[in-house]
Amino acid sequence: MKFLSQAAALALMVLSFTQATNVNAQEVHIPEICEFEQPENHNNLFNVTSPIILYGVVRIASDDANMPAGTPVSEWVDTNVGILCHVDGTYDFQADIYAADQMPVVVDGQSYVAGSLAGAHVGSIMKATLPDGTVLHASSAGVIGRVTLPIGTSVIRVSTRLVSMGRATPIPEGIIDLGFNNAHQMKINDAYDSQFVADPVPMFTRMKPMATVIFQANSCTPANIPSLVDIGSFSSAEAPGIGNAWQNEKEFGFTLTCPANVSAYAVFTDATNQGNLTDSLTLTGGDIPSGVALKLYSDQGNGSPISFGPEDIAQDNPGRFKLLDSGASGVTDEPVTFRAKLIQEAATIEDGIIEAKALVTLSYD
Structure with missing residues (x-):
């Protein structure tokens, strides 16, 4: 299936971790708390590339040109992120949503903020499943939950989905590739820098959803x-x-x-x-x-x-x-x-x- 929209600016949705505890900078000096491993095309802290989330071809039916905001137009697409920690830690889980257009939506009874390119008829939402099974929904900017990561490798599943932005105008007939450059970003702010404890080191991985969306009034x-x-x-x-x-x-x-x-x-x-x-x-x-x-x-x-x-x-x-x-x-x-x-x-x-x-x-x- 495929998708349709108008492109103008980049959409960016960010998930980040910030350590919740305060530590005396003069007493503690740890060069690295956690680091991303590299499953599913993820790179490490200092060499980041964008793993592609493939939605494939998404087709909007001919009678759905005026879909309400939040109507799903794709299934969830999952990406597993491996995080290797050298010490135990509890972190604030934060969602920062940087998109040209943002809209509160409800999908399957859960609240999200959908982000899209400026004027686009289709945007994306995100959720994360923590190692203990807790699901955090990116429903607002700021801290949306907390996660405890033990020593060793933990896996967090990040899921994204394409939804209607509920524009006042019908979806225009045609095709568009939704190449949201760095549309979703997951980040851990390491509480300790190798030289300056007060200056956190961000560790992050970026995910780029790729879809082709089609709407045709005369489709089968x-x-x-x-x-x-x-x-x-x-x-x-x-x-x-x-x-x-x-x-x-x-x-x-x-x-x-x-x-x-x-x-x-x-x-x-x-x-x-x-x-x-x-x-x-x-x-x-x-x-x-x-x-x-x-x-x-x-x-x-x-x-x-x-x-x-x-x-x-x-x-x-x-x-x-x-x-x-x-x-x-x-x-x-x-x-x-x-x-x-x-x-x-x-x-x-x-x-x-x-x-x-x-x-x-x-x-x-």
Whole structure:
């Protein structure tokens, strides 16, 4: 799915820790209390990069152009942050929200402050799950709770979600990439500096949510898109010959309900290698057999395997192909079907297990 908005300024939401206890600067001298470890693309105190939060493609339905503020338009996306502490400590957990636009919203009964780019129709909210299971919601600027971190590594789960900002004007038709540079930041203010005890050292990690949001008044509604397709087992004794497919292909698909005079298109993206523009999915797993390829075919196509493309709806996307024209009356629950086929690519085939992941992006004209 995908998203839509107007961009002008950067949005920044910050979570920070500040040690709650006061210490005599003349008696205590500790160079480091806690430091960030580096799971999930996080870097340490002095070498920070922005791990990307991938919402993927978020599509807003045609009847949701005037969504109330706080209406979720994505699921929660979680990022685990590892924090290694060398001493026990209790800290104030603080949420600082630096966004061009800020709006109090209620989502699932909880209060948040949504932050967005100036004038954007879509913003983001944040919450943190502490090691003891306590959930803190970024509902205001300032201290929103306290956390005790023992010696060793603790993991805090930071979750973000995209929501409607409830603008007075309808969501404009079109597409926008929500590249909120440093949109979410988590920080610990270390109570001790290696030279100046009174000057805290910030330790932080930044998270950049990336989404493409689409709103189209003439969009279709998909249903029953499968999350898993089991293609079954294949015997090397029944190898069809180089360039041919085993007979036990697997059919899968979904349905589309479209208004009148709409053309629906699809792009399949190789989730393992999104730069893959070939017609063979990247095979994964611990025991990948040699001599085979997994290809997808569209029953709406010309019989050739589907070429993969990037996860976007640009008309010049090399993987874009037509699914249907809805005609003057539109269509309801119109099936679109595909087939997964295993192709022999070499004379010698080794046993193994294959897995592959593909994403499908729909667009409409």
